[in-house]
Amino acid sequence: MGIQEQYRSEAAALLSSGEVKLVIGFGAGSTADRRRPLFARTPDEAQKFVLDAACIANLSTYLVTEGLLSDGKKVAVFLKPDGIRSINILISEAQLKPEQVVILGYAIENGKEITPLEGRNISDFSIGEQIRSLTPPPHILQEAERIEEMSATERFEFWKEHFAKCIKCYACRQVCPMCYCRRCIVDVNQPQWVSTSSHTLGNFEWNLVRAFHLAGRCAACGACDRACPVNIPLRLVNYRMGKEVIDAFDYCAGENSNQKPVLASFKQDDPETFIL
Amino acid sequence: MAKIGVFVCHCGENIASKVDTGILVKSLSDHPGVEICQEYKYFCSDPGQETVKRAIREHNLTGVVVAACSPRMHETTFRKACAEAGLNPYMLELANIREQCSWVHSEKDQATSKAIEITRSLVEKVKRNNELKPISVPVTRRALVIGGGIAGIQAALDIAGAGREVVLVEREPSIGGHMSQLSETFPTLDCSQCILTPRMVEAIQHPKITVMTYSEVEEVDGYIGNFTVKIRTKARYVDMSKCTGCGDCIQKCPVKKISNEFELGLSNRTAIYTPFAQAVPNVPVIDKSRCTYFKNGKCKICEKSCQIDAIDFEQQESVETIEFGAIVVATGFQIQDTSVYGEYGYGKYKDVITGLHFERLASASGPTAGKIQRPSDGKEPETVVFIQCAGSRDPSKGVKYCSKICCMYTAKHAMLYAHKHHGSNSKIFYMDIRAAGKGYDEFTRRAIEEDEADYLRGRVSKVFEENGKLIVRGVDTLLGKPVEVAADMVVLATAMTPQPDAKQFAKRIGIGYDEYGFFNEAHLKLRPVETAKAGIYLCGACQSPKDIPDSVSQASAAAAKVLGLFSREQLEREPVVAAVGESTCAGCWGCVYACPYNAIEQKDIRDRNGNLVKQVASVNPGLCQGCGTCVTFCRSNSIDLAGFTEKQIFAEVMAL
Ligand SMILES: Cc1cc2nc3c(=O)[nH]c(=O)nc-3n(C[C@H](O)[C@H](O)[C@H](O)COP(=O)(O)OP(=O)(O)OC[C@H]3O[C@@H](n4cnc5c(N)ncnc54)[C@H](O)[C@@H]3O)c2cc1C
Ligand code: SF4
Ligand code: SF4
Ligand code: SF4
Ligand code: SF4
Numbered sequence: 032m033g034i035q036e037q038y039r040s041e042a043a044a045l046l047s048s049g050e051v052k053l054v055i056g057f058g059a060g061s062t063a064d065r066r067r068p069l070f071a072r073t074p075d076e077a078q079k080f081v082l083d084a085a086c087i088a089n090l091s092t093y094l095v096t097e098g099l100l101s102d103g104k105k106v107a108v109f110l111k112p113d114g115i116r117s118i119n120i121l122i123s124e125a126q127l128k129p130e131q132v133v134i135l136g137y138a139i140e141n142g143k144e145i146t147p148l149e150g151r152n153i154s155d156f157s158i159g160e161q162i163r164s165l166t167p168p169p170h171i172l173q174e175a176e177r178i179e180e181m182s183a184t185e186r187f188e189f190w191k192e193h194f195a196k197c198i199k200c201y202a203c204r205q206v207c208p209m210c211y212c213r214r215c216i217v218d219v220n221q222p223q224w225v226s227t228s229s230h231t232l233g234n235f236e237w238n239l240v241r242a243f244h245l246a247g248r249c250a251a252c253g254a255c256d257r258a259c260p261v262n263i264p265l266r267l268v269n270y271r272m273g274k275e276v277i278d279a280f281d282y283c284a285g286e287n288s289n290q291k292p293v294l295a296s297f298k299q300d301d302p303e304t305f306i307l
Numbered sequence: 308m309a310k311i312g313v314f315v316c317h318c319g320e321n322i323a324s325k326v327d328t329g330i331l332v333k334s335l336s337d338h339p340g341v342e343i344c345q346e347y348k349y350f351c352s353d354p355g356q357e358t359v360k361r362a363i364r365e366h367n368l369t370g371v372v373v374a375a376c377s378p379r380m381h382e383t384t385f386r387k388a389c390a391e392a393g394l395n396p397y398m399l400e401l402a403n404i405r406e407q408c409s410w411v412h413s414e415k416d417q418a419t420s421k422a423i424e425i426t427r428s429l430v431e432k433v434k435r436n437n438e439l440k441p442i443s444v445p446v447t448r449r450a451l452v453i454g455g456g457i458a459g460i461q462a463a464l465d466i467a468g469a470g471r472e473v474v475l476v477e478r479e480p481s482i483g484g485h486m487s488q489l490s491e492t493f494p495t496l497d498c499s500q501c502i503l504t505p506r507m508v509e510a511i512q513h514p515k516i517t518v519m520t521y522s523e524v525e526e527v528d529g530y531i532g533n534f535t536v537k538i539r540t541k542a543r544y545v546d547m548s549k550c551t552g553c554g555d556c557i558q559k560c561p562v563k564k565i566s567n568e569f570e571l572g573l574s575n576r577t578a579i580y581t582p583f584a585q586a587v588p589n590v591p592v593i594d595k596s597r598c599t600y601f602k603n604g605k606c607k608i609c610e611k612s613c614q615i616d617a618i619d620f621e622q623q624e625s626v627e628t629i630e631f632g633a634i635v636v637a638t639g640f641q642i643q644d645t646s647v648y649g650e651y652g653y654g655k656y657k658d659v660i661t662g663l664h665f666e667r668l669a670s671a672s673g674p675t676a677g678k679i680q681r682p683s684d685g686k687e688p689e690t691v692v693f694i695q696c697a698g699s700r701d702p703s704k705g706v707k708y709c710s711k712i713c714c715m716y717t718a719k720h721a722m723l724y725a726h727k728h729h730g731s732n733s734k735i736f737y738m739d740i741r742a743a744g745k746g747y748d749e750f751t752r753r754a755i756e757e758d759e760a761d762y763l764r765g766r767v768s769k770v771f772e773e774n775g776k777l778i779v780r781g782v783d784t785l786l787g788k789p790v791e792v793a794a795d796m797v798v799l800a801t802a803m804t805p806q807p808d809a810k811q812f813a814k815r816i817g818i819g820y821d822e823y824g825f826f827n828e829a830h831l832k833l834r835p836v837e838t839a840k841a842g843i844y845l846c847g848a849c850q851s852p853k854d855i856p857d858s859v860s861q862a863s864a865a866a867a868k869v870l871g872l873f874s875r876e877q878l879e880r881e882p883v884v885a886a887v888g889e890s891t892c893a894g895c896w897g898c899v900y901a902c903p904y905n906a907i908e909q910k911d912i913r914d915r916n917g918n919l920v921k922q923v924a925s926v927n928p929g930l931c932q933g934c935g936t937c938v939t940f941c942r943s944n945s946i947d948l949a950g951f952t953e954k955q956i957f958a959e960v961m962a963l
Contacts, residue, residue, distance in 0.1 A: 101920060124895040125922070212943035214891040219944045222957035244942045295897040295940055 034145050035082040038109070038135055043074035045107050051133055052102075055090050056080040056109040068093065082109065084143045089252035091117045092208040100131050107133035112148070115156050116285035117208040117250035122153065123290045124248075126211055129153045153288055167251060167270055175267055190238075196261040197234040199227065203255035203265055204241065209248050216240055242268045247276035247293040248284050309340040309434045312368040313426060314359055316350040316375035318405055323348075325409035327419040331374065334423045340434055342366050351381050356388040363392035370394075370433035374402040374426045395438035397882070397950060402429040424963050431962035435955045439882040444929050446532035447632040448873040451476065453524055453816075456484020457503065458847025458858040459637035460510050465866030466635075467515035471873050474517045474629060475510060476524055476538055481586035482507055484639050485848075488569065490669035490677070492855060493719040494746040500585055500672060507587040520588060525626070527634070527816040528905060530930055531842030532878045534631045542622040544593035545579075549617035552589035556609035556618060557581070565597050567674075571664050573682060574674035579609045579618075584672055593618075633842050633869040636826060637862065638812065640848035643698045643705065643802040651697065651799060652770040657683040658777060659770060661697075661801040662716055669723045679727050681796045688795030691724055692779045693717045694767050695737040698802030706802050706823060711852040713800035714741045718751040720798060721760035734761045734792050736781055744856070763790060770797055803852040817903075818843055825851050836865045844868050883933035883950040885926045892923040892945040898937035899924060906930035907937060 042054040058069030058079050066085045070093075071077040091114045093099075094106060110118065115136060121127045129152065136148030136156065150156050167175070178186055201217070204210040217225045217237055225240055226233035249269035256266040277283050282293040313335045317323035328346045336344040343366050349355050350373055362368060371394065373385050378401040386396035404422040412418035448471055452463045455477030463475045475482065486492075487507075489499035511518050519540060526537040545556075560577035567576040569583050578598040581591045599606035600620060610618040642663055645653040652659045658681045660668075671677040681688050695717050698705035714737070721733040740762070742748040754760040767781035776793040783790045805824030806812070813820045818838040819827035826845050829837040836844050844865040847858040872878070887898075889912060899907045910925035926937070926946070938946045938953075947953055 101918075124897070126893070126895065212891070212893045214943050214945075216942065216944050219953075222954050224944075224953075224957070291900055292895070292897050295900040 034137070034147055035080070037147070038082050038137070039077055039080050041135065042071060042080055042107060043077040045133060046071065046077055047074045050105060051107045052104040053099075054080075054107040054109075054135075055093050056135070057082065057086040057088070057090075060085070080109075082137060082145055084139050084145065086137075086145075087111070087139070087257075089114045089117060089206075089208060089250070089254045091121065091250075092206060092254070094118075094132065095121065095126050095208060095211040097213065100127065103131070105131050105133055107135055109135045109137065111136075111252075112138060112158055113250050113252040114208075115148075115153070115158055117252060118153055119158075119285040119288045119290070120209060120248055120250060121211070122288035124292060129288060158286070167253075167266065171253075171264075171266065171270070174264065175270055178267065178271075191231060191235075193263045194234040194238050195231045197229055197238060197263060198261060199229040199234065199237060200260060202258040202260060206254040206258040207245075208250065208252075208254075209245055210241075216244070238263075238265075238268070242272055245269050246272040247280070247282060249273050250285050309370060310342040310366060310368050311340050311370045311372060311430055311433060312359070312362045312366065313338075313341055313344040313430060314350050314355075314362075314371070314373045314375075315344070315346040315404075315426070316355070316373065317346065317348045318375060318409075319348065322375070322405050322409045322422075325412055325415055325418045326404055326422045327415060330419050331404075331422050331426065335374075335426055335430065338427055338430055341430060342368060350375055351384055356384070359385065359388050360392035363389065363394050368394060370398045370400075370430075370436060372400050372402055372426060372429045372433055374404045374422065374429075376405040377401070377403045377407075397439040398433065398436050400429040400433045400436070402426040428959045428962040432955045432959040435952070435958050437949070437952075439949055441879040442882050442884070442928055443877045443879050444532055446873065446876060446878050447534075447630045448472070448876075449474070449629075449631050450633045450635060450869050450873075451524075451534070451536055451629070451631040452635045452637060454484070454637035454639055454847070454849065455479075455482030455510075455518070455520070456637060456639045456847060456858070457486045457506070457855055458639070458849075458862040459484070459635070460506050461859045461862035462635045462637060462846055462866045462869075463510055463516050464506065464513065465863050466869050467513050469866075469870050469873075470515065471870065472515050472517075473513075474519060474538075474631070476522050477518070477520045478523045479582065480521050480543070480590075480592045481582050481588070482510065482518060482520060483583075483585075483587065485663075486855060487583060487585070488571075488663060488670075489666045490671070490673070491719065491723060493715045494744070494750040496719070496722070498671070500670075504585045504587075507585070511587050518588070521592060524816065530904065530932065531880075532632045532872070533929065534634060534842065535628060536631055536634070537626060537628050539626050540624060542595075542624045543590065544595070544618060544620055544622050545591050546617045546619050546622070547588060547590050549615050550590040551615065551617075552581070552591075553614070554581070554591070555612045555614065557591055559608050559612040561606070561608060562597055562599055565594065570667050570674050571661075573664065573667055593620075633844065633872050634816070635844045635846060635862075635865045635869060636816070636818065636838075636849055637845075637847045637865075638806055638809070638849040640803045640852065641806050643804045645697060645799050645801050647704055648697065648799075650769050651694065651767065651797070652772075652777070653799060656770070656772055656777060656797075657681075658688075658795065659797045659799065661799050662713065662720065663801070665720050665798050666716075669720070669727070677727070679724055686795070687728055689730075690732040690734070690792065690794045691721075691796045691798060692767075692777070692792050692794040693720060693733060693735040693798045693800065694779075695735060695800045696802075697799035699800075700738065706804060708823070708852070709741065710800075710803040711741070712803065712854045714739075715744075715747060715750065715854065717798075717800045718742075718754040718760065721754050722758045725758035725760070731759075732761075733759075734763055734779075734794070736763050736765060736767050736779075738764070738766070744854075765790070803848060805849065809849070816840075816843065818845075825849065836861055836868055842872070880929075881933060881950075883948065884928040884931040885933065885935070885937055885946050885948045886928075887924045887926055888945045888947070889923045889925075891943050892941075893943050894922045894924065895942070896924065897940050897942070898946060901936050901940040902931075903934065903936060904930050904932050906932070 045051045054071045057066040060067045225236045253266045315328050332344050389399045390396045402425050450466050450473045452459045452475045463473045467473045486503050492499050522540040525539045528535045556579050560579045562578040566572040567574045579591050579593045595601045667673040699710040725731045742751045763783050765782040765784040769780045779792045809824035828835045846861040846865040912920045
């Protein structure tokens, strides 16, 4: 039995036994290399799940849909390591209860091979070490280094050029599992901190606010990057912020689910004297 | 419609010399919503305030901006004036054009345009101010005093003397602190124990004072008027309610060779012990780490020797949670570890001792019954060298500050030595003699003139042993010559330092400390006994090096502050508190972690049938200090701070 079949029957079993009320996975997409999320509520529907190298989306984002988990029932979800990492972050920010999530984990090796990941509960996955050493794909890394070498003016021009393209569709926000706020700062209009029209300044405001809001929280899944219709390399921003937080606080988001939000907590033995 | 009054103060020349107040007034008069704009030499003066009040009444003002000094200076003054004129006091804003403008700029036109911007932005803010009412909270009229040295004892006695309950927490088995170790005290040379013991006894017998020894404060929650404090008391293994303090157990204890901490190792004690003869309470403790029974399950000789079964090996440590309205911190000091000065030979030569050792040698209740004998062989020293500033005023190895008491106690030591040993020969190496205080200079003069203390101005470079003598090598800078003194004993005037755990302790209870670990007062000159945390006060050597008179005065001052607070049943608190918008809160608890005052709780939101819909953050207005940390943290912008709402701040910023 192939992995896809194995996972299909596992999903079906979870549903028929009543252990979970819903399985979130992938179904066929509009083209051969695209997959779209599939929400299976019956064992029959579970037979439609697809699991192959095209299943790259981070499905954890659907778990924070308002009301989905408020009945206390369990949901199963197909996740790659970056998705598991976002589960850890969501747990540490009290958006999920660990016991409500059943993980159907898999990894994509060399961009083609699907391998199953052992374990079903978040506590089964000790991904800490792995995540710290996890680097973005080589082409992203190269790009990050290239930007790093630029002068401040060049770098500003680079981002200005990119941000100028933003049409404020907020797809990056919608797709991001960490953007779970019921009301986003951009939707606040009393007062209007971030202007809504998509001129360059307003776009800067939006993209920088989002970068700050994701500092030390990004799971590096790249979903924002892929969602952006005008191809702004958003994950470079978040990658850089993540690096900054690791360097400053030795804190790598999503290593485990017992972390406290880095920018909201402090250590008793912090050497800075300004902390009372 | 907003009707704002703007009042531009000259502050004498303070503002007017750098800001063209005429231009400021003119420019603000034209600003939308400004009903009246006036200038005056001193608005904080009586006629100045009257002008403001009259304008409020005559023009029915809805808001007031006083362009003057920092709100820390006069916000209260003008709030009061507004209230007297019938305007809600929170409809006032102070535009700081002094500290933040005239004082820091030299170009008049630039300062003027900055003053215009500052004032204008506060006009925009005040237009959006809301009427607020002070929050009143009940005051628990019971005080906690932490540290049972002379400072803590004095504070406790003063508060209890005024009829308020006090809990005095001391971590050692007895109260008394360092003063109980001293022999005689400068500048009057009265015996330390004789003046201290009555105070200790008074404290423990006082009906309003509960003394908790062998105890430490573990956690402090809450705020002024309403602290909740967790106190942990270690097991003494002796029942305090039964023990009569007869000491039979101590006589019988077979473990006799434990270095006595109170005597600084100059004598030994047993495993069951009272730290010193006059200890209060006079109830022994068992040193668990040294007791034979606790080590290998056999002994219990003390239990057998106790006639009234007061010994209880089963005793457990206990934790009590008590409510307090105010806290006085009096945790005292330590002396510096002098072994960092290898050149003085401390720790290497037995006869190089600290001033505190000398106190024990000179004390009638000490290990030598008051005879000055050197630790190595018990001989009476013929020549004693005292080294002042052995650690103080030494930025390279010791501490930068002056320990303040050492000049005085060194003079005292030389005197005591002269009184106890005829033909004494004391040499004192010093940098300066700092003897400011009532009767202090006279005291040091007496040491020199009557008791023949020989003062040598200069530093000591080395102390070494030669032919059974301690050779002290230094320079006499007045003569400009190197000197060598062959001494029998060397006494180091060791620096006073904060308690080793002072910084952790400060963090635990939420007060500030300086670079060394001495606790910070709210204002060195004007609020020396208050901390920045309302309701927590300081006294004694935990704030800075101090002698007994200073410690005691500060203790009484702290007690006065506490009693002032306790004079009311209710406390009015600033209504500047945060509130959470429950509809948008995402329940991430970021604010809960971020709040330095633990003022934010989790709250369940349920539907009509009682099913949990979601959990949101909820601010306890009694605990919130209005710092705004949570506001800046919240990503979904769900928290707002009364008096500094987002709308107000936004308007203020946009007006710049
Ligand atoms: C060698 C020497 C000679 C001196 N001679 C004189 C003199 O002649 N005349 C004079 O005026 N002054 C003299 N002094 C200064 C005097 O000792 C101090 O001014 C005085 O002891 C300060 O009192 P205090 O209560 O602030 O501190 P301490 O006496 O240090 O008392 C602090 C108390 O708090 C307790 N404590 C600490 N931390 C905690 C905690 N976390 N919880 C509970 N309890 C705690 C300690 O156990 C201690 O009992 C001398 C000092 C020295 C070192
Ligand atoms: S997805 Fe791209 S275009 Fe859309 S809001 Fe985000 S950055 Fe702007
Ligand atoms: S910011 Fe982008 S890369 Fe980071 S978690 Fe959100 S979607 Fe993924
Ligand atoms: S930080 Fe904001 S969203 Fe998070 S719990 Fe607090 S109020 Fe709610
Ligand atoms: S303003 Fe917010 S963070 Fe500050 S004390 Fe109040 S609740 Fe806590």
